[in-house]
Amino acid sequence: MANDGEWDRRSLLRGAAVVAGAAATAPLLGNAMAQADTGDADALFKAGKFEQAGRAYEEILKRDPTNVHAARQRGHVALLVNQFPDAEKYLTMALKLAPSDKDTNQLLGDCYIRQDKFSLSIPCWQAAGGDVRAKWFGALRGRPYQIHGDIARLPWQQMDPTPLVEASINGGPPKRFMFYTGAPWLGMNAEVAREAGLTAVAKQQIDYLDGTAWQYFGVLDSFKLGGIELRNIPVEWTETDQPNPGGANDGIIGTWIWYHLLTTFDYAGRSLILRRRTPETARKARAEAARAGAKPLPLWLGHEHEVYSKGSIAGSGPGMVGLSIGGVGEIAAAMSEETAKRLRIRIDYDRPLETFAHSHPVVVYPCYPKEIRLGDAVAKGVYCNANPDSRPSRSGFDTLGAFFHPFYKPYNVTLDFTDMKLYIARGKAT
CATH class of the missing domain: 2.40.70.10 (Acid Proteases)
Structure with a gap:
């Protein structure tokens, strides 16, 4: 992760795909479940009992409306299931109590971008130290993630070592993209970005394998996946002299794309099925x-x-x-x-x-x-x-x-x- 909290390109690493889950997971502590039965809100949250944790945080707030931690965590519980009104309510409450709290700002910033309210997220990223992200989202004009078309069924070009599908960038010829829910945004290599005429609005240098890489951030006019086209979306591209452990592909499609659609990863049918979310x-x-x-x-x-x-x-x-x-x-x-x-x-x-x-x-x-x-x-x-x-x-x-x-x-x-x-x-x- 870069200094200001932006994600690096570990999502493309073969090694990361092998072990990122374990690297991002904590041991399942035996005492967390035991403590959960005591009604301790944090223990309930830690044990994944989110509904109970939410109610416990609400009880804390009834007794102490100035409890920043309880307000932030109650908002976090709502955000985990995309209950945006509750998430905004409690995270805003926490932010009023502690305007400079980085955790609250990051959660509220995430809450806004999930709703495509990128401009509202900018002060949150600035307060959280995410200047690159603030510049990036500030470059979006008009409604982001405009969806055209109702359904797409894309055959996979290969299964291993990673599934690949074809997509068109700004109306250009098909490019081969891997996909991964362990990655956030839509990313591509520098050559593809140049062909598409992309202009960077922010950049940062990151550690990458045995060297470094430059990440560039901009706004893409059009990304077409079969019968589904997304317009005006944030995009990232990377320039590095390090080999791509993900093999021969032109980029990666992350979860920000998937949560805008009803997505079926049809492994058995070797296809990607995308539908408008209604x-x-x-x-x-x-x-x-x-x-x-x-x-x-x-x-x-x-x-x-x-x-x-x-x-x-x-x-x-x-x-x-x-x-x-x-x-x-x-x-x-x-x-x-x-x-x-x-x-x-x-x-x-x-x-x-x-x-x-x-x-x-x-x-x-x-x-x-x-x-x-x-x-x-x-x-x-x-x-x-x-x-x-x-x-x-x-x-x-x-x-x-x-x-x-x-x-x-x-x-x-x-x-x-x-x-x-x-x-x-x-x-x-x-």
């Missing part, structure tokens, strides 16, 4: 999932782009898991070494893997849980990784780990950011 398309998605026997799972959106649901690893019982859909890698899941040990998962310490996470070298170890599960979707005895150098989740709650690209191959996965539900069903999407 109550009607959400209803159809629910009906299609029901016909396929897929029960709705909860969906949370944390720290601007990180997708979470409830899953389990090695019989752990339901817990928070990250969903790293797309990207690059051979592992089905990543977890902390502590979690693997606690769940008595076999770790192969004789075969360390030297890779990168968060743009820094890290050593992880193969591990083999008997089962990993997301709803009725199951993988048994599958190759995973345990990371001894795990970091706490940026969103502040415990996770079991993250599920990666190979896990989803027999299934189709739909992310509904209207009702905040996840649907995963075996076989091709209808």
Whole structure:
């Protein structure tokens, strides 16, 4: 991460796709669940019991309306499920109590950009030290993320090492893009940006692999994915002399694109299905999932782009898991070494893997849980990784780990950011 809090290009790293989930997850602490039953609001939040945590924070605020932490956390709970009125209400309350609080400003800035209120987010990023982001969003004019078209079905150009789809930039010839929910925005390489005539409105230098890279930020007129076109959207491009571990592609599509649409990652059908987000398309998605026997799972959106649901690893019982859909890698899941040990998962310490996470070298170890599960979707005895150098989740709650690209191959996965539900069903999407 760069000094002002902007994301680096670790989302494109092969190593990051292998271990980012474990690097971004904290050990699932046993005492968090025990403390959750005491009604402690922070313990409830940490354990992923967000509804209970929200009510507990409200009780604190009834007793002490000046409690900045409780107001901020109550807003954070609402933001995780895109309940924007409540998120704005409580985060604004916290900001009035502590105008310079960086955490509150970042959360409120995220709340605004999820609603395409980029101009309102600018003071938040400035207060949080995100000057690059403030300049970037200040360059947007008119309504961002204008959606034209109703549906697109894009065949994948390849499955491994990363799925690729074709897209057109500013009406130009098709380019090959990888996609990854572990990445935030739409990004591309410098050559593609030059061909599209993009102009940088902000830039920063970041650490990247064994060297450095320059990130540039601008506004793209048109990004077309089959029958869906998005206009006036923020875009990033990178210039570096380091090799691209993601292989031969022209860029990456992140979660900011996906949450503007009803998105189905049809692994079994090797296609990407995009629909305009409306109550009607959400209803159809629910009906299609029901016909396929897929029960709705909860969906949370944390720290601007990180997708979470409830899953389990090695019989752990339901817990928070990250969903790293797309990207690059051979592992089905990543977890902390502590979690693997606690769940008595076999770790192969004789075969360390030297890779990168968060743009820094890290050593992880193969591990083999008997089962990993997301709803009725199951993988048994599958190759995973345990990371001894795990970091706490940026969103502040415990996770079991993250599920990666190979896990989803027999299934189709739909992310509904209207009702905040996840649907995963075996076989091709209808």
